[in-house]
Structure formats: structure tokens, C-alpha cells
Amino acid sequence: MEIDEIRQYCLNKPGTTEDFPFDQHTLVFKVMGKMYALIGLEKWEAGSPTINLKCDPEKAIELRERYPDEIYGGYHMSKKHWNTVVINGPHLTPKQIIHFINHSYELVVSKLTKKQKEELNKL
Incomplete structure (x- = not known):
């Protein structure tokens, strides 16, 4: 997958915005102001594309065991x-x-919150 495909997919999700809250190299996708995906642009440019994604803790462990070379604890994030x-x-x-x-x-x-979900449903 190319970064543009992922970017377009995320931006098409209701309530999604993108910004660079940390630095100019970390693209962050948020829904209603809450992060759900981060892309380190320098890694993509270096040919090692990755994306950080939130995951249910039990599922995260299962995925890391199933795909140890392709899924691991979030880089600079809560590994849980x-x-x-x-x-x-x-x-x-x-x-x-x-x-x-x-x-x-x-x-x-x-x-x-309930209020945020109501706002999201109106989008």
C-alpha cells in the first residue's frame, strides 16, 4: 500500500482530521480530536513504511505473536x-x-463521550 492510499482511506472516515501535532515528520489522524493512526514520514521516505494503530490489548498480543516481524508494540506509544x-x-x-x-x-x-458520538453521527 502507498501512503496516499492510507491517507485517503483515513480521511474518508467520518470525523477524521489530519495534522502534525508532534513534529513535521509525524502525520496523525484523529477522529473527533482523538488519535487513531500515526505515520512516521521519515520511515516511509527511507523505504521502511509503518503505521501506528490503536488496538485492543488482548488482540494486540495475539497479532504480535502471529506476525512478529510485521506487528510489534507501538513505537514511542503505550505498548499495551x-x-x-x-x-x-x-x-x-x-x-x-x-x-x-x-x-x-x-x-x-x-x-x-455521548456528546462526541452524537456530533460524529451528524457528519
Whole structure:
């Protein structure tokens, strides 16, 4: 998958915005102001594309065990709640990457306040 594909997919999700809250090299996607995906642009430019995604803690452990070379504890993130996913690795398909993005988005949406969820549903 290319970075533009991932970017467009994320931006098409309701309530999603993108910005660079940390530095000019870390692209962050948020739903209603809450992070669900981070992309280190320098890694992409260096040919080692990854994306950090929020994940249910039990599922995170399972995925890391199943794909030890392509999914590991979130780089510079809470390892319990975030995974770093290697894009274009030999075992993960674009469909799986999309599934992981969806899981991250849905996990964050599930934690929004009632008011935020109502606002999101209006978008």
C-alpha cells in the first residue's frame, strides 16, 4: 500500500482530521480530536513504511505473536494499546491493513463521550 492510499482511506472516515501535532515528520489522524493512526514520514521516505494503530490489548498480543516481524508494540506509544504495523511486509495484505485501521478507528469511537458520538453521527 502507498501512503496516499492510507491517507485517503483515513480521511474518508467520518470525523477524521489530519495534522502534525508532534513534529513535521509525524502525520496523525484523529477522529473527533482523538488519535487513531500515526505515520512516521521519515520511515516511509527511507523505504521502511509503518503505521501506528490503536488496538485492543488482548488482540494486540495475539497479532504480535502471529506476525512478529510485521506487528510489534507501538513505537514511542503505550505498548499495551498501540501496535506498529509494517506496511508492505510479506505476510500482511492491504485488506488486513485496512481492517487494522478500521479496528483502531472503531476502538477510539467507542471511547468517545455521548456528546462526541452524537456530533460524529451528524457528519
